[in-house]
Amino acid sequence: MLETYEIELKTSKSVIRTALMDPFLFSGVMGHVNILQILDKRSAEYVAPGKLSEPGVDYRVLYVFGTPDTKLHTVLGYMKGPELEGGSVLYSGKSDDHKFEWKAHFYVDDAPAGSKIRIGLEVNYKTSTLDRLIGKSPFELAQHIIQDHIIPYLKLYLSKEWQMSQDQGIFANEVMRIEGDIAELTTKVRQLIESINSGFIVIKGKNIRASIQVLNKRPGLMKMIKGNQIITGNDVLANLILESGEAVAIAYDIDMERILDMTSEQISRTIEITGK
Template sequence: MSFYSHDVTIQAPKDRLLSLMTDPFLLSGIFGHVNILRVYDQKQGKYVDFSYLSSFSNRFLVVYVFGTPDTKMHLLEGEMEGPILEAGSIVYRGWTKDQKFVWGIRFEAKAIKPMETLVRIFVNADYNVSGLDRLLGRTPFALAQHIVEEHIIPYVKHYLKTESGIGLEGIIPTKLLDEQGLFSQIVPKITKVSGDVEYGVAVIKGENVNGKMVIKNGKISGIEVNHNGQTLQGQDAMLELVSLLTPVRVTLYAVNLDEVLMSKLEKYVLANTTQGFSSI
């Protein structure tokens, strides 16, 4: 049985990463060697097409793919289970039908800051060397390492999106908080989450009320609210929101100012460099 572990720090909230790590379709795609075909239906006691699934299931019929179009493709039928939620971790595991290839991967996530998470990845892979070694052309240890360093890490580096869906000239704000309820009950959560936020904006929406709150260097630096047609700012706006007896929705976004400034600087330099070349 081979084993490989790797720690990676990701600039994203822990809850966002957990939602990604519990998506078996996303994870199987990232692994690169797993193709989900069907899903096991507990009620019917068999694998079925997804349209016939009666309830949630984390057990899948899969095809394991090894090799490349440039060499030779090898397909092996098998199964995969996951996500499996264990104490403080998310687990996926699988095997081929003949049990000659068995693997497992475990993720552990620890929030370092609101927008920074340490993810620990543990992979084990075991297969019948006399059989699969010729197909894979690698040792069991190298295969476990390959899954992490040549699939998971490149995905995190180049493709992972942690955005809220709002673009800011190529800069993607990160959603840190999305709560509904009385504003007076949400304020402590805003304060807690904002501690390490350099710059952020909270959007407030409710019945006959909407507004925004600006966060700078971990503190509320400004607030403006429109309630029943009346616009309030500062302390008056805060008091109005705290006294509301109807629920509101508060969504807090944060952005890395260094990233914004660097993006603008790069665009400026590129534009001026282009102009310089065109004048020659």
């Protein structure tokens, strides 16, 4: 059965999408999914997070049903996500015996006061035994997860965290993160640039850090610092691709409208009228 819900929040679209792209955060918010292992792309095996070298989007999980006040039931299974599908963020999962399956879609759009989120959660049981163990019908479980777990998190926690960052003057939201060899990361700079409208990209290695400003999905000022050496312009990418070693590249989106509003408000308070 498919349960749908729509909600508007005074939170930026990029903040919401960033939260949805974190599988550990998502599984925690769901309240009934515990990640045990992650499929390592290099070894093609499920491993504990501490032994992971290149994370994939497939997980071994433990499904937990019940509450501390009732008897708990656990089922081993799988989860997959996040995946991007038709403008939505998609997660899905199933039990080992395929008798319990679910799929969640999240669509995030701009709204006058922030963002609008449309949530679709489909849950299916293949046997009536699960009805008795879980204590809810498939539709009731989907409704429970959305209204008792996802919505409270969005309203009470995500919005609060975003407001605190705005109050502290922090307007940058992480949109995409890529880790690996620094030369390989450099070849993915275009992908990072296209993930944000206005903001910046930070690349950091053991002895190197670089930044690329982005405006309207176009690269602007580039700067790289290596020891006491400062490199700017197109030479940044040319030098980065010659480097080696592990690094991380992160794309940050900036809420330009919010920055301009706050800046103009602060400046207007300092202006004095010197009339005769």
